[in-house]
Amino acid sequence: MSKVKKSLNVDGKNYAYYSIKEAKALGLGNVDKLPKSLKVLLENLLRNENGTSVTWNDVEALNKWADSQKSDHEIAYHPARVVMQDFTGVPAVVDLAAMRNAMNVLGGDPQKINPLVPVDLVIDHSVQVEHFGTKEAFEQNVELEYERNAERYNFLKWGQKAFNNFRVVPPGTGIIHQVNLEYLADVVWTNDKDGETVAYPDTCVGTDSHTTMINGLAVLGWGVGGIEAEAAMLGQPVTMLIPEVVGFKLDGKLNEGVTATDLVLNVVEALRKHGVVGKFVEFYGPGMRDLSLADRATLANMAPEYGATCGFFPIDEKTIQYMKLSGRSDETVALVESYAKEQGLWAHEGEADPVFTSVVELDLSTVTPCISGPKRPQDKIVLDGANTKFTEEIFPKTFGYNPSDLHKEFAVEGEDFKMKHGNVVVAAITSCTNTSNPSVLVAAGLVAKKAAALGLQSKPWVKTSLAPGSKVVTDYLIESGLQEHLDTLGFNLVGYGCTTCIGNTGPLPAPISKSINDNDILATSVLSGNRNFEGRISPDVKANFLASPPLVVAYAIAGNLNVNVATDVLAKDKDGNDIYLKDIWPSNQEIEEVVLKHITSEMYKSRYSNVFEGDELWQKVQSPEGELYDWDEKSTYIANPTFFENIKDGAIDTYEVKDATILALLGDSVTTDHISPAGVIKMDQPAGKWLADRGVKQYDFNSYGSRRGNHHVMMRGTFANIRIKNELVPGVEGGYTKFLPTGEQMSIYDAAMKYKDAGTELVIIAGKEYGTGSSRDWAAKGTNLQGVKAVVTESFERIHRSNLIGMGVLPLQFPQGVTRKTLGLDGSEKISIKSLDGKLSPKQNFEMTITKADGSVEKVTLDSRVDTLDELNYFKNGGILQYVLRNLNS
Structure with missing residues (x-):
């Protein structure tokens, strides 16, 4: 909007910007009260106001938010850029390639299918920990990675050449979120347009739920499904209701020996209890200023675990210090400080607290060391007594031993x-x-150093690994001499990327795996990750625990959860003396001395100077040419999906489900890990059988994540998680259901195909918090391809609900007090669903008619979770990509 457009001069260079102060002068009297995360949204609306998709009424709605701290007003938000990792990025590029084919079918111009905002894809999810505990492990794992993923890497290189505005960070560079934090993010973004340079807050959406980590650097960002990200890439706004914002006030200071990991596990527990699903969390207060930027990033990273859309930290001196350390240009750093102060985005002592929807407070001095598990990140366990929790509750009660x-x-x-x-x-x-986070990695290195000096070792049954988030980490661990001590305890470098936390753990040694499975041993894992869901880490491990890196080393030495690592003897030293955790735990001063001495700005500048070129292996990767991808029908990694088969059909005005069968009846907290194909592909699963039928040896099955570009594999792996529990087959774990016509137990996929052949429509019915976890688009894509017309639950988590709509699957919610249990559902019923008011509209009611096996009929009114007009347009078109494609061709 030109009336709020101003000019900002920084060190002699002029930048155009959209002034929040000018908007206040035009009548937005509440803007100073807004949380800073909402000020970022306000600027976004001011800059994109066009009288149609974004109006002055939207701007005023944000101003009014300060009066009640809530709003039911929908806005169209335009992120500055999109980030993707390769697991979710490959299917996104596959869809873009398929859209070009579909545009060709419609007679349009395939070149219209191009990212319109900057897109960065970081290849970080494909390395698996096959080799560990040796100096050769890294090279051996990388060699296997390239061998297994040749087709995918060829395809991504084609995409890098074929699409404009699309960059690929090659394998072996680092984890997407750390690369984003250390290099990709600018905090204030600029764009040259119409002869001037426009400055505005750096914002992003990403195809990984932990995109939220970038909020630690004051960049507003969160995870979306791959489907939603593709639409953002193609110029579509992210539609959202103006969120509630929960203020998280930090007071005090962390005590000696307490890590940022301990802090975040406390925050996850507190915010899960408070309830922040679908809300922003904004950190503030005097305690915030004592947290390093890396500590803030740790807190922001785990927003999906506490359920929030994001966990935002505003710009202040710590932001500027980190930008200088990580090698950002002087020009960028100067712009960030000047812009933030001019726009009221700078946090400073003495400023009035913003207004929040609600406030949670934490005195940092009350945080004590902890772990969490065995199935959920929010289940915090105080370290001193974790063994008692394991022996008295987890072992006998949680797992029934x-x-x-x-x-x-x-x-x-x-x-x-x-x-x-x-x-x-x-x-x-x-x-x-x-x-x-350098402080916890240095702490782990110092624990290893002290342990090695005493002659301690990791227990021989422990698979140890170190997968840093970037090569800068390796630089400072080597420079400080700590890596050699980590190596001594088996924590050798295994790769740069998301490994154990995503399920790329690799197999356990065969004798250990056999002993676990032959004797039904409750084996455990301890990892410094953010996800510990059932079946995620390893098929051999039922109980998974999150812990700080130094505690991971301590548990490797202890070797069992039935040890109180806080007070028990960890091991004997080389002279036979008892060694306790306190004997090898570093002081805060020791950690700080290493960080200050051995981490330099030059490390960041050197590592990122040629980040897109890749190593010799990447440079040797061959790729095809041309604007249309030449699909290989024999490929088991990349295939042209069937989503656009009916692209010539028009949009729908009504939606009805007739005499559907319940494909799965599920409980509470069903995660996207339960729904989406993830982890190891087993020979006895439909996906494994499909691969074997095509001559793929089991050793080369790779993971589901690596094969996300092939819908034949992925639809067979949907609802195939080894820990999912379908109430249609009581007492059975895994992706099975009852095929109603015969009563036969079979895989959910096989049953879905039999129902499809018979012309039977399908629904999924579940409990609370359906779709928690990572932003897995295949959880929705697979649901669609298995023929599911509607998913009916007690509540949804945000991303999965959005993805279901993006794939043309109707999300419906039971009214308060009504559940699958109160309705007495057992899977023998026929389900019919139709709208109560004829044509489709947001948040409308649907009537579900339940016809039971005895002929009795019960009706219940359901709430549609198609919440906004944009979501309705996506749904009516059969999905968000079909909507975008038809619009681009109109």
Whole structure:
């Protein structure tokens, strides 16, 4: 809007910007009260106001938010850029390639299918920890990575050449969120347009739920499904209701020996109890200023775990210090400070607190060391007593073992040690949450150094690994001499990327795996990650625990969860003396001295100077040419999806489900990991059988994530998680259901195809918090391809609900007090669903008619979770991509 457009001069250079102060002068009297995260949204609306998709009424609605701290007003938000990792990025590029084919079918110009905003794809999810505990592990894992992913990497190189505004960060560089934090983000973005340079807040959406990490650097960003990200790339706004903002006030200071990981696990627990799903969280208060930028990034990273859309930190001196350390240009740093202060985005002492929807407070001095698990990040366990929690609750109650079996010992073929329940078989320093934080990585290195000096070792049954978030981490661990001590305890470099936390753990040694499975041992993992859902880390491990990197090292030494690592003897030293955690735990001063001495700006500048070129292996990757991709029908990695088969059909005005069968009846907290294909592909699963039928050997199956570009594999892996529990087959774990016509138990995929052949429509019915977890677009794509017309739940998590709409699947919600249990559903029913008011509209009611096996009929009114007009347009077109494609061709 030109009337708020002003000019800002920074060190002799002029920048155009859209002034919040000018907007206040035009009558927006509440803007000074707004949380700073909402000021970023306000600027976005001011800059994109065009009288149609963004109006002055939208701007005023944000101003009015300050009066009630809530709003039901929908806005169109335009992020500055999109970031993707390769697991979710490959299918996004596949869809773009398929859209070009579909545009060709419609007689349009395929070149219209191009990203309209900058897109960065970081290849970080494909490395698997096959080799570990040796100096050769990194090179061996990288060699396997390129061998297994040749087709995918060829395809991504084609995309890098074929699409404008699209960059690829090659394998072996780092984790997307750390690369974003250390290099990609500018905090204030600029764009040359109409002869002037426009400055505005750096914002992004990403195809990974932990995109939220960038909020630690004051960049507003969050995870969206791949489908939604593709639309953003193609110029479509992210439609959203103006969010509630929960203020998280930090007071005090962390005590000696308490890490940022301990802090974030406390925050996750507190915010899950408070309830922040679909809301922004904004951190503020005097305690915030004592947190390093890396500590802030740790807190922001785990927003999906506490359920928020994002966890935002405003710009202040710590932001500027980090930008200088990480090698940002002097021009960028000067612009960020000047712009933030001019726009009221700078946090400073003495300023009045913003107004918030609600406030949570935490005195940092009350935080104590902890871990969380065994299935959810929010289930915090105080470290001193974690062993008691394991023996008295987790072992007998959570997993149903006989307490008398706790101390049984089991032989391991060819080994001189015995396995026990609670043995830590995976100890991994991994994941973006902590490998981006120098203080906890240095702490882990110092624990290893002190332990090695005493002659301590990791237990022989522990698979140890270190997967840093960037090569800068390796630089400072080597420079400080700490890497050699980590190596001594088996924490050798295994790769740069998201490994154990995403399920790329690799197999356990065969004898250990056999002992676990033959004896039903409750094996455990301890990892410095953010996700510990069932079936995610390893098929051999049921109980998974999150912990700080130094505690990961400590648990590798202890070797079992039935050890109080806070107070018990960890091990004997080389002279036979008892060694406790306090004997090897570094002081805060020791950690700080290493950080200050060995981490330099030159490390960042050197590592990122040629970040897009890649190593020799990447440079050798061959790729095809041309604007249209030449699909290989024999490929088991990349295939032209069937989403656009009906693209010539028009949009719908009504939607009805007739005499559908319940494909799966599910409980509470079903995650996208339960729904979406993830982890290892097993031979006895439909996807494994499909690959085997095409001559792929089991050793080369790779992971589901690596094959996300092939819908034949992915639709077969949907609802195939080894821990999912379908109430249609009581007492059975895994992706099975009852095929109603015969009563036969079979895989959910096989049953879905039989129903499809018979012309039977399908629905999914579930409990609370359906779709928690990562922003997995295949959780929605697979649901669509299995023929599911509607998903009916007690509540949805934000991203998955959005993705279902993006794939043309109707999300419906039971009214308060009505559940699958109150309705007595058992899977024998026929389900019919139709709208109560004829034509489709946002938030309308649908009537569900339940016809039971005995002929009795019950009706219940459901709430549509198609919340906005834009979402309705996507749904009516059969999905967001079909909507975009038809609009681009109109």
